[in-house]
Amino acid sequence: MSKYIITGGNKLEGKLSIRGAKNAILPIMAASILNDDVSIIHNVPRISDVDVMIKILESVGCKVNYESDTLIIDSSTIDSNEIEEHYVRKMRSSIIILGAMIGRLDYTKISHPGGCAIGSRPIDLHLKALKDLGIDIQEENGFIRCFKKELIGNSINFEFPSVGATENTMLAAVKAKGITKIYNAAREPEIEDLQDFLNAMGAKVKGAGTNYIEIEGVDKLHKAEHTVIPDRIAIGSYMIASAITGGRLEVDRVIVSHMEPINDKLKMAGCEIEYINNGLKLIAPKQIKAIDLVRTSPHPGFPTDMQAQLMALMSLSNGTSIFYETIFENRFMHCAELTRMGANIKYITENICMVKGVKKLNNATVTSPDLRGGASLILAALATQGETEVSDIYHVERGYEDIENILKNLGANIVKM
Ligand SMILES: CC(=O)N[C@H]1[C@@H](OP(=O)(O)OP(=O)(O)OC[C@H]2O[C@@H](n3ccc(=O)[nH]c3=O)[C@H](O)[C@@H]2O)O[C@H](CO)[C@@H](O)[C@@H]1O
Numbered sequence: 001m002s003k004y005i006i007t008g009g010n011k012l013e014g015k016l017s018i019r020g021a022k023n024a025i026l027p028i029m030a031a032s033i034l035n036d037d038v039s040i041i042h043n044v045p046r047i048s049d050v051d052v053m054i055k056i057l058e059s060v061g062c063k064v065n066y067e068s069d070t071l072i073i074d075s076s077t078i079d080s081n082e083i084e085e086h087y088v089r090k091m092r093s094s095i096i097i098l099g100a101m102i103g104r105l106d107y108t109k110i111s112h113p114g115g116c117a118i119g120s121r122p123i124d125l126h127l128k129a130l131k132d133l134g135i136d137i138q139e140e141n142g143f144i145r146c147f148k149k150e151l152i153g154n155s156i157n158f159e160f161p162s163v164g165a166t167e168n169t170m171l172a173a174v175k176a177k178g179i180t181k182i183y184n185a186a187r188e189p190e191i192e193d194l195q196d197f198l199n200a201m202g203a204k205v206k207g208a209g210t211n212y213i214e215i216e217g218v219d220k221l222h223k224a225e226h227t228v229i230p231d232r233i234a235i236g237s238y239m240i241a242s243a244i245t246g247g248r249l250e251v252d253r254v255i256v257s258h259m260e261p262i263n264d265k266l267k268m269a270g271c272e273i274e275y276i277n278n279g280l281k282l283i284a285p286k287q288i289k290a291i292d293l294v295r296t297s298p299h300p301g302f303p304t305d306m307q308a309q310l311m312a313l314m315s316l317s318n319g320t321s322i323f324y325e326t327i328f329e330n331r332f333m334h335c336a337e338l339t340r341m342g343a344n345i346k347y348i349t350e351n352i353c354m355v356k357g358v359k360k361l362n363n364a365t366v367t368s369p370d371l372r373g374g375a376s377l378i379l380a381a382l383a384t385q386g387e388t389e390v391s392d393i394y395h396v397e398r399g400y401e402d403i404e405n406i407l408k409n410l411g412a413n414i415v416k417m
């Protein structure tokens, strides 16, 4: 299995352009099933999750062409209604295909995605919403079978603003009869991007980005072209790479409002952040300041997908920070690995921990526990003086395009082996 060897100590400085968001492109690729036509999608990141989603689309009969950063998906050739189990096991978020498949076809079967490293991740909210839209769902032996006679718009009230459940409901409702109202919808920017793509196909969706989304069903969708929004989590991660090494960074193609929950925390840590023409500049603080409380919450709160990376930064702060992970019950697996590098992290409860800043981190041999946990170890390694080995980087490659070369171009000493 591949690993990164990182020799820390260099300041990360320079300019950066980041392609589309993983969490936007995956539901958009799923949505391409709905139009029975061609979808042209630009600014697509080269990450392994996109490769898995391409395989899923091809396995149900779509024709996919991926050149440079443009994906062309032709869903007019769909000839299967079952998603192979091993894809669902490879990528839990493949469950997002469900709403699109049942929006398009009368029957679909998918295996239950189960949990993953960061939590049990049930899909009860997805399935309840699909049932409310008139889908008959039978769960048996780890598989979910969905039968459609007619999709009928309904009012869906989520008890928690789940990102995936909001997206699956939007996908299924686009061609339902009548109006679907989603209350307590997730407000993440990636949901707005999905709305924009659906509307480019002729759907009638409004409200994404707020907690109320309304979808008026249409009979037919058509060919569409779309450019994916930049990846706010990848951008935030590279900002921390620069901040933790005392560097300066310029990022172009940034949607400032998407970055605010992350930038608020980076400013509290002492970073100077300035917005310039569709981009931003970061200057690292001389001394990283402790942030009293980092509490993850749904957008526009601080994203759980940045918690591990911010923890690497706080490991080197001038005081004590409390991290409270409210979204996933098992998203502190990077703590033990950061501790191997000399971080001072103590659990208070299973989802609250206390990070006391130390003067320096040590090089060590560490293992990526999951996607963002792996990113946090890379960030910590950049700030040490010696050689750190980060293994199991397949997790990281799910969501970071070409991280090795991007970090190298900013001055890092990193080699993939
Ligand atoms: C591909 C993608 O976009 N992934 C993102 C998406 O994941 P995902 O869509 O899986 O995250 P959700 O917002 O659904 O999950 C948030 C919480 O709700 C719970 N839940 C969710 C659905 C459900 O039916 N029942 C239930 O209890 C989950 O277990 C979790 O505790 O949003 C997360 C929260 O911002 C991010 O960390 C992920 O990067």
Ligand SMILES: C=C(OP(=O)(O)O)C(=O)O
Pocket (backbone or CB within 6 Å): 022, 092, 093, 118, 305, 371, 372, 399
């Ligand atoms: C948890 C994440 O992704 P996924 O939902 O695809 O597992 C993430 O991007 O940090």
